[in-house]
Structures are given as structure tokens and as C-alpha cells.
Amino acid sequence: MEKSNMPVWFITGCSTGFGRELAKLILKKGWNAVVTARNIDQVMDIVEGYEDTSLVISLDVTDKTQVSNAVAQAQEFFGKIDVLVNNAGYGYFSSIEEGEEEKIRAQFETNFFGLVNVVQAVLPGMREKRNGHIINFSSIGGLRAFTATGYYHATKFAVEGLSESLSQEVAPLGIKVLLVEPGPFRTDWAGRSTSRTPVSIKDYQETVGVRMDASQIGSGKQQGDPVRGCEAIIEAVYAEHHQLRLLLGEPAFKMAIEKTEMLKENFESWKELSLSADFPESER
Numbered sequence: 001m002e003k004s005n006m007p008v009w010f011i012t013g014c015s016t017g018f019g020r021e022l023a024k025l026i027l028k029k030g031w032n033a034v035v036t037a038r039n040i041d042q043v044m045d046i047v048e049g050y051e052d053t054s055l056v057i058s059l060d061v062t063d064k065t066q067v068s069n070a071v072a073q074a075q076e077f078f079g080k081i082d083v084l085v086n087n088a089g090y091g092y093f094s095s096i097e098e099g100e101e102e103k104i105r106a107q108f109e110t111n112f113f114g115l116v117n118v119v120q121a122v123l124p125g126m127r128e129k130r131n132g133h134i135i136n137f138s139s140i141g142g143l144r145a146f147t148a149t150g151y152y153h154a155t156k157f158a159v160e161g162l163s164e165s166l167s168q169e170v171a172p173l174g175i176k177v178l179l180v181e182p183g184p185f186r187t188d189w190a191g192r193s194t195s196r197t198p199v200s201i202k203d204y205q206e207t208v209g210v211r212m213d214a215s216q217i218g219s220g221k222q223q224g225d226p227v228r229g230c231e232a233i234i235e236a237v238y239a240e241h242h243q244l245r246l247l248l249g250e251p252a253f254k255m256a257i258e259k260t261e262m263l264k265e266n267f268e269s270w271k272e273l274s275l276s277a278d279f280p281e282s283e284r
Contacts, residue, residue: 006053008078010034010071012061012118013088015042017187018137018180022085022230027054029234034074034081061088061114071121083133083237084122086115089155093215094197095208096150103195104151111155112162119166123175130174133237136163140183140252144259148211167244179245180233183252185224224249 009026013019015037023043026033027050036059037043047054055077057070074081089111092103115136126132141149142156160179167177199209229248236246247253267274278284 006031007082008032008034008074008080009083009085010036010074010081010118010122011085011087012036012059012114014046015039017087018182018185018226018230018233019085019087020046021226022087022233025227025230025234032078034070034078036070061086061118062109064117067114067117067121071118071125075125080129081122081125081132083135084118084126085135085137086118087135087137088114089137091149091152091194092196093148093194093208093212094151095148095199095201095204097204098197098199098201099151100197103197107151107195108155108158111152112158115159116162123170126170126175127173132170132175133178134163134166134170134175135178135180135233135237138163138179138181140181140247140255142179142181143256146211148208148215164244176237176242177244178233178236178242181245181247181252181256182229183224183247183249183255184222185226185229185249186222187226223251 009022009031011019011023011026011033014023014035019037020043023033023035023046027047030053032053032055033047033050034055034057035043035046036057038058038060040056040058043056047056055074057073058066059070060066071081090107092099092107094100094103119134119136122132122134126134136159138159139152139156141153142160145153145157163177163179170177194215196212199205199212232248233246236243247256
């Protein structure tokens with residue numbers, strides 16, 4: 001096949017974790033990859049030997065001008081973008097009460113608004129050719145929440161809602177949306193990619209503090225394999241029957257099923273109270 005006919009993947013956050021491994025897999029397959037990172041020195045090794053099928057761009061997703069320029073550069077170089085991967089993001093550990101506004105807003109700027117910036121920049125090209133695939137990285141933390149990471153969950157719950165609406169808006173235009181929901185994986189999420197506000201309020205030490213300590217101790221020992229996770233993502237993109245959500249890893253699958261059961265129990269237990277809020281049937 002000619003280079004122009006090979007799929008073009010535009011991937012954010014390629015310096016570590018899923019973004020890095022996905023870029024490597026795409027290039028190894030002989031496909032085209034737009035490899036982006038805030039510091040391109042951290043990704044140059046990925047594209048060695050793949051100069052004809054790769055394009056490295058410095059990109060901070062919170063900068064709309066940079067995003068627009070990066071998308072335009074990619075489209076000029078490859079002629080199209082077939083698959084967008086919104087992977088850039090990071091964690092933030094803090095109790096809700098002790099959360100620092102500057103850190104909270106910064107995380108939303110990257111995890112949510114940065115994702116929006118890239119989606120909005122890529123959609124016109126996908127709409128024009130009536131084809132495309134948008135992969136938004138959420139997390140099992142986009143489906144259920146735990147102590148210490150409330151603000152991170154808030155960003156990912158936002159990504160979930162946005163993606164669910166987006167999928168309905170663009171489906172008639174030939175564009176598919178995939179929400180990727182990993183559990184614990186051996187990426188740098190709990191390491192240097194995470195910001196922390198130490199617990200100083202004693203009342204939160206046994207909840208928030210314990211989980212923060214556990215996350216640090218468990219970093220690098222998670223059962224999720226990023227390479228196998230990326231292979232699953234690629235398979236899902238080209239699957240015959242598309243689904244909106246892709247859970248990654250056994251812990252994520254189990255926690256998601258538990259969440260659905262908890263929701264059902266919650267809803268059913270207050271069914272009568274919920275229904276009592278309607279006008280009586282005779283008055284409708």
C-alpha cells in the first residue's frame with residue numbers, strides 16, 4: 001500500500017505510558033503516527049527508523065493555538081487524520097477539603113479542556129471526509145470514585161459525559177468515539193505524572209492518607225501491561241461491531257461490574273420514593 005493510504009494516528013502525550021507504547025505499535029505496523037509531547041526530546045527515540053511514516057510535534061494541549069497549528073501541520077504532512085488519541089493527562093492526589101485551586105484548575109485544563117481543544121481542531125477534517133475515530137482516554141476512575149483522587153475523577157467523569165454526547169452527535173457523520181477505561185497499569189500515572197497535596201488534616205489520614213501511601217507503594221507493580229492494553233485499543237478501533245467503552249484489565253472490569261450493581265441496588269431501593277415525585281397519573 002502507498003503511504004497515503006495507510007491510517008494516520010494523531011496521539012497526544014507520547015512521552016510516557018499508553019501514548020508512548022501506542023505510538024511505537026502504530027509505527028511498527030507500518031502505519032503513520034503523529035507523535036506529540038510537550039518535550040519532543042522525550043519521544044525522538046520512538047521515531048528512529050520511521051522518519052517517512054512519523055511526524056513529531058511539540059504540543060501542549062492546553063494551548064489552543066499550538067493545538068490548531070499541530071493539527072494543520074499533521075494534515076498538511078499526511079493529508080488526513082484517521083484516528084485521534086487523546087491520551088495526555090495526569091493524576092492529582094488530595095482530599096477534597098485540602099485541594100489546591102491552582103492544581104485543580106491545571107488538571108482540568110489538561111485532562112478535560114485540553115482534550116476538548118484537540119477534538120474541536122480535528123473534527124472539521126473528519127467531518128469533511130465522513131470518516132474518523134476519536135479515542136478519549138478516561139479511566140475506571142471515570143466510572144467510579146475513590147478517596148484521594150476526587151478531582152481526578154471529576155475530570156474523567158467530565159470526559160465520559162462529553163464523549164457519550166459526542167458519540168451521538170458524530171455517529172451519523174461516519175465518526176466513531178471510543179472511551180478507554182484502564183484500571184491500574186504499569187505506566188507513570190502514579191509516579192512522576194501525578195501531583196500531590198499532602199494530607200495535613202488528621203481526620204483524613206485513615207482514608208485519603210492511606211490510599212495515597214498505597215498508590216506510591218504499588219506504583220510499578222500494577223498487573224496491567226501497557227503494551228497489551230494498546231494492542232486491545234487497536235483491535236477495538238478496527239472491530240466489526242463498535243462499542244463506546246473499552247475497559248482495560250481485570251481490575252477495571254471487576255470494578256465496573258461492581259459499580260453497575262451498586263447503582264442498580266441504589267436505584268431500586270428508592271424506587272417508590274423516586275416515582276413519588278411525579279404528578280399523579282390522573283393529572284398528567
